[in-house]
Amino acid sequence: MVRVLAVDDEAPALGELLYLLRADPRVRSAEGAGDATEALRRIGRALEPGPGGGEGPGALDVVFLDIHMPGLGGLDLARVLGRFARPPLIVFVTAHEGFAVQAFDLEAVDYVLKPVRRERLAEAVRRVHDLVHATAPAPAPEQVPVELGGVTRFVPVDAIVYVEAHGDYARLHTDHGSHLVRIPLSVLEERWADRGFVRIHRSHLVALGRVDELRLDGGATSVRVGDAELAVSRRHARHLRDLLMRRTS
Incomplete structure (x- = not known):
């Protein structure tokens, strides 16, 4: 199972995303943040070591991240997270198709377009789950995002x-x-x-x-x-x- 942080400045969109994530049996926990500052605060707490110096109880596997947000945007936040020693995986969730190339450069696991469909989100969770629970640590297979008729394929x-x-x-x-x-x-x-x-x-x-x-x-x-x-x-x-x-x- 995977532990998720969802980040979106629009409360209805964040609520719907969290509802769908929590309904997926592969998701152990799903918490929300309304902006990048709150997200970094939550991620920082999650990285604090637990008893005995091990992984903290709130450690995160993946961040589902909106792109357009006030202040620090989703692409900028992904760049910040990429500098962490053990960065979480990134899945972009956005209404905008035109940022797929930047997502590719930032090694995002997936790029989900709004309005979010349950089946499409389930596919993104599957990809994250497979990477988190791979028998041996391995980078995600490199993929190129291509757009056709409003659909982004990898x-x-x-x-x-x-x-x-x-x-x-x-x-x-x-x-x-x-x-x-x-x-x-x-x-x-x-x-x-x-x-x-x-x-x-x-x-x-x-x-x-x-x-x-x-x-x-x-x-x-x-x-x-x-x-x-x-x-x-x-x-x-x-x-x-x-x-x-x-x-x-």
């Missing part, structure tokens, strides 16, 4: 085959479709270098483990990833060949 980075540049945007290609996100390709190249993504062209980033073929044709180099054939620039060709050869050695 695409696992491991499901992405290649990425295509679209100006300040990037199109993520998976085996089951593609998604446009407002993140420049250069940012993803740096962020995902240790996840096996390699720049092969000014317009493409590929998952090295998903490269099926390397083709040389009259001095031109290309790769096949899934159903796509992508050109490899001369600048990147040698480095890509070395990486592929190293993968098979």
